Amino acid sequence: MTASISAGDVTRHKWWGWGMDDVRFRFDNKPAFPPLAKNKIGVDLEEITQFDDPDLADHEVPETRLKKPVRTALEDVVGAENVRVDDEYRVLHSFGRSLTDLFQVRSGHFERLVDAVVYPGSEHEVAAVLRLALDKDLVLIPYGGGSCISGSVTPDPAEKRQIITVNLGRMREVVSIDDTAGLARVQAGVYGPDLEEQLAAQGWTMGHFPDSFTYSTLGGWAATRSSGMQSDKYGDIEDIVRGMRVVHPEGTVVTKPIPGRDSGPSVHEMILGSEGRMGIITELTVQVHRLPQVRQVIAYMYPDWEHGIRGMHAIARSTDVSPTFTRLSDGPETEFSLAMVKEPTSTKGKVAAKVQDGLFSYLRSKGWDTDEEMSISYVCFEGSKETVEHQKSIVKKLVKGAGGITLGAGPGAIYDQKKFDTPYLRDFLLSYQVFGDVCDTGATWSNINEVHAKVYEAFYEAQRKQGLPGFMFCHMSHSYHSGACLYFTFALKYTSEDKALEQYLTAKRAVQQAFVDLGSTVSHHHAVGSEHQPWLTEDIGELGEHIIEGLFEQNDPGRNLNPGKIVTP
Ligand SMILES: Cc1cc2nc3c(=O)[nH]c(=O)nc-3n(C[C@H](O)[C@H](O)[C@H](O)COP(=O)(O)OP(=O)(O)OC[C@H]3O[C@@H](n4cnc5c(N)ncnc54)[C@H](O)[C@@H]3O)c2cc1C
The missing domain is CATH 3.30.70.3450 (Alpha-Beta Plaits)
Incomplete structure (x- = not known):
């Protein structure tokens, strides 16, 4: 299937924040919001009367390290208009949308940027890009919507090889729907709204609505084991995705869309949540449902x-x-x-x-x-x-x-x-030197109240120790027979630019550490990337980590596929 759009038509975030340029969080129509901000974190929202967007021209953007022959070879595969090396594209694709990402990108901390962004239009082109990467020893970072919040698309600052982001956004079609089985074949780079629109046109829904729905893709959801707000009925993404096609260093892995399987350890499951390290997902077969009355x-x-x-x-x-x-x-x-x-x-x-x-x-x-x-x-x-x-x-x-x-x-x-407006709040708060972030975990019905209470204790103790006011709140969602997800949001005002990240990380570390100390997981649906790696051993054990390392080593011995994510290297 040939892509109907080119790189310039693919949806993308503003380079410095969430979503489109012209959408902003507003507080002038929310009378109770300024007093809350003042009471909880000591911020006077009236302090700023005019918001100036960050300007990329204020920052020094390092030159691309892409060599001419590699660029030519990439252009031969996907067409010149689908290879981007301009500053804005390279900056945007070098960061996800975690708080650390947003802070770094707004401050112009561009230690190591990706060298180019390529937009293949078909599985054939993805395979050709991967062959080139193996041949020239390039690093490839698959990219969906770039909405990850655990550092999953950010290159390793120490990486010396040329780094190419592979943006799947041109591959956005619902290929076919099997009406009888309710199975849809869909290309990996489709964004949430586009996918649901294409399905709804034929009376179907996939029912997967993460809070990042507007700026994330089907392939990204599968690669991070995403969970949508309607998971109680439709399941997490691992329940929805029944089969996949994955371009792998040695060919194409196909996991069949069978309702159940008993063919040894599941290769399908090994690819779900692998954050690009097991190959590039090009197509997924997903369970769809008739739109409810x-x-x-x-x-x-x-x-x-x-x-x-x-x-x-x-x-x-x-x-x-x-x-x-x-x-x-x-x-x-x-x-x-x-x-x-x-x-x-x-x-x-x-x-x-x-x-x-x-x-x-x-x-x-x-x-x-x-x-x-x-x-x-x-x-x-x-x-x-x-x-x-x-x-x-x-x-x-x-x-x-x-x-x-x-x-x-x-x-x-x-x-x-x-429900999809709240992400804009984080960018707004950063203008006031306020970090507003989220951490999620799972808990059983037996210990859910204990986890809830102890995470609060850990956060406020960390804030007390660093002498900063903070505000935390939480909701329970994604309910299962045995328990549910606890989703904590916290905010704090940092004291200066040079201390900002450390003050934020002190709070985040306290929360993440509390999760694993309480026997919970490092994240219910926000993946591991690089930002959650410090707690992975405590979550899955040394042996568990060793198994994952072995899997990646065997799969991609040259470490050309998103190296350093989930486990190092
Ligand atoms: C405001 C906000 C709200 C969020 N809410 C939710 C939520 O409710 N539920 C939830 O699950 N997550 C949520 N997230 C996290 C994020 O949206 C998810 O991790 C999402 O699944 C990432 O999808 P993406 O298309 O943006 O992937 P990206 O961020 O582009 O990539 C994420 C990882 O997947 C890999 N990848 C992407 N596409 C492919 C592919 N085709 N083949 C192989 N690897 C690939 C990348 O290399 C990277 O490692 C939220 C994030 C933000 C910023």
Whole structure:
């Protein structure tokens, strides 16, 4: 299949931050947000009245090390217009979107950039680029949307060889759909919205919606073991991807889209989450589902986190309901969410705000702490009208049984519409010398409250020791029979540019260390890359790490494929 677009048409982030140039986080329409920022992290948002975007011309961009014959050979494979060596492309593709990445890129810390970005248009071209890389001893870094937050697309600063990023963005087609099996063959470089649009045109959905949906790709999801907010119903990406085609140093690996398999250790699983080290994924066969007739998100409120977890657990173990997603914000996250609500301008909005005030004052009269403890929850239902109504009535009872109340569809709809806007907040906060970041882990229903409490302790202890105010909040999502994902967000204001990264990393390290100390995992769905590597041994054990090293060594002895990611080298 030949690509219908060229490099210049492929979606890309602004070079210094998340998403498109013209989208910004705004606080002028959110009256409760400035006081929250002031109270929690000591930031006066009125301090800045005009935001100037970073300008690449203010920074020195190191020259490409790409040699002429290599460039010519790459151009022969993909066409000259699909080989980019300009500064903006090289800077953009040398960083993912972790906080460390964003800070480095905005500050112009360009220690080692990739030397070129190539955009193959077919599996044949990917294979030719890989053959060239092996022949000339180049380093290749596969690239989807560059939304990774653990350093997975960033080159090793010590790398002496020429480094080429392979951007899969031209390979974006839904190739075919097997209507009977509900299996779609899709090229790896398709972005989330493009994929869902192509599927919806034929009445299907894949149901995978990570928060980074707008700027991440199917191939990237598979290569990082991604999980979307609707994983309760549709599964994590490893459940959705049934088969793959992967260009490998010695040929093409094909994992067949069979519903189940017992053919020894799963090669398919070895490639999932391998962050480009096992080859370049070119095509995936994924499970798709008919678009539901009705989709509704309902909001609930609990007096506190513990009551909420009781409700979430009751829903997870109920034999009568299977929601599309379940999510519980703890007290601080609920406070944050309420502060993000826009000032109502319509009569309907003003009435809703009055109703909310009345409800909160009633709850206070019943002994609820509506400022710090109250915990909001969202549950999504899909199916026929009858199924949705039936499931809602069961969940309503389960929530009540756990001490919660049903708020209804209004707040649920607001959550559903705003869910992809939050990433812009991190760029906004950096203008105020504030790091706002996330760390996620998994916990069982038996220890979820303990993990929740101890991670908080670890973060605030680290902040106390470094004498900086900090703010943390958390939600539970991605529910399973045995437990769920805990997703922590934290913010802190750094004191100076030279201390910034160390102050941020002190907080992040405390959180990550708490995860492994508590027997949890280094990350539920944010991959390992280079940034989570320090905790990998404690997560999977020395032997586990040794097995992975052996796999990569055998697979790519010349270390031409994204070396240094997950394990070193
Ligand atoms: C604001 C924000 C919110 C996020 N929310 C979520 C979330 O809800 N759920 C979640 O799972 N993640 C989330 N992430 C993390 C990130 O979006 C995921 O890791 C995502 O899967 C990366 O996809 P990508 O296409 O951007 O891959 P990239 O960032 O381009 O690449 C990630 C890794 O995959 C490799 N890779 C990419 N494409 C291929 C390919 N075709 N073949 C082989 N290797 C390849 C790269 O070499 C790299 O190692 C979030 C990130 C941000 C910044």
